[in-house]
Amino acid sequence: MEPLTQAKKSNLVLILDYGSQYTHLITRRIRSLSVFSLCINGTSSLDSITELNPRVIILSGGPHSVHADGAPCFPSGFIEYVESQGIHVLGICYGLQLLVQNLGGVVKVGEKHEYGRMEIEVQKNSGLFGNKQIGDKQVVWMSHGDEAVKLPEGFEVVARSNQGAVAAIENREKKFYGLQYHPEVTHSIEGMETLRHFLFDICEITAGWNMEDVLEEEIKVIKAMVGPEDHVICALSGGVDSTVAATVVHKAIGDRLHCVFVDNGLLRQVYSLATSL
Numbered sequence: 513m514e515p516l517t518q519a520k521k522s523n524l525v526l527i528l529d530y531g532s533q534y535t536h537l538i539t540r541r542i543r544s545l546s547v548f549s550l551c552i553n554g555t556s557s558l559d560s561i562t563e564l565n566p567r568v569i570i571l572s573g574g575p576h577s578v579h580a581d582g583a584p585c586f587p588s589g590f591i592e593y594v595e596s597q598g599i600h601v602l603g604i605c606y607g608l609q610l611l612v613q614n615l616g617g618v619v620k621v622g623e624k625h626e627y628g629r630m631e632i633e634v635q636k637n638s639g640l641f642g643n644k645q646i647g648d649k650q651v652v653w654m655s656h657g658d659e660a661v662k663l664p665e666g667f668e669v670v671a672r673s674n675q676g677a678v679a680a681i682e683n684r685e686k687k688f689y690g691l692q693y694h695p696e697v698t699h700s701i702e703g704m705e706t707l708r709h710f711l712f713d714i715c716e717i718t719a720g721w722n723m724e725d726v727l728e729e730e731i732k733v734i735k736a737m738v739g740p741e742d743h744v745i746c747a748l749s750g751g752v753d754s755t756v757a758a759t760v761v762h763k764a765i766g767d768r769l770h771c772v773f774v775d776n777g778l779l780r781q782v783y784s785l786a787t788s789l
């Protein structure tokens with residue numbers, strides 16, 4: 513069974529990517545918690561989202577302003593879909609602003625512009641911060657110009673920055689959550705803890721996915737795809753991508769894999785040497 517097929521059945525955490533340089537880090541962090549996560553374009557159609565049957569959706573950060581022409585957004589019908597399916601949604605940075613703007617709140621072009629390390633203070637007991645108490649502080653990594661100045665109905669502020677900007681929000685009943693900072697970067701000292709609380713305490717996701725399973729599953733998929741007799745040709749550059757592909761296919765079908773390396777004279781010496789070995 514493909515990893516995706518397996519994850520589709522139960523525990524997929526789907527990341528909608530709005531262009532943040534940290535988006536793939538969110539995927540990696542979640543996978544490191546033994547939960548399968550997958551990242552797709554944030555403007556993907558509703559069908560391609562529903563087809564994946566996610567348990568949790570994370571809206572990534574991004575360089576845009578929700579007020580800019582052509583600012584990327586989730587597809588129409590998305591809010592109705594997540595509400596009807598009881599899917600938990602976490603908006604990170606731009607993702608938080610998308611939620612606020614689309615649910616009837618107000619995002620203003622920021623006057624303060626928060627970039628870099630910043631202290632935030634818990635304003636309300638929330639599952640997002642585990643046992644943290646009101647008034648507890650933590651250092652996080654901010655990177656935003658715009659800010660949420662009025663929350664949609666049903667939302668509450670969970671934390672504020674020391675400049676007074678909204679740093680974390682929630683609407684427990686509707687299962688919407690938002691972090692204005694980036695929990696996925698190590699500069700957010702307790703960011704991983706927050707992701708952990710979100711996934712396991714709030715969303716009640718079950719950990720159990722691991723990379724070894726992916727290898728096993730991929731080998732089965734390749735064996736089934738190639739069949740018992742056919743041969744496969746792999747264009748092998750010596751780079752990471754084709755080397756990993758060749759290694760996995762070789763594990764599946766052995767010597768029926770034939771790698772072709774083209775020495776075009778423009779390769780880094782180490783590649784050409786490694787491939788000729």
Ligand SMILES: Nc1ncnc2c1ncn2[C@@H]1O[C@H](COP(=O)(O)OP(=O)(O)OP(=O)(O)O)[C@@H](O)[C@H]1O
Pocket residue numbers: 746747748749750751752753754755772773774775776779
């Ligand atoms: N010199 C080469 N000989 C054989 N195949 C090549 C060669 N250069 C590129 N390819 C094939 O084209 C694919 C795309 O090449 P590209 O240069 O875009 O690198 P890439 O996507 O980083 O992949 P890789 O990490 O394998 O180099 C490679 O994965 C490989 O299958």
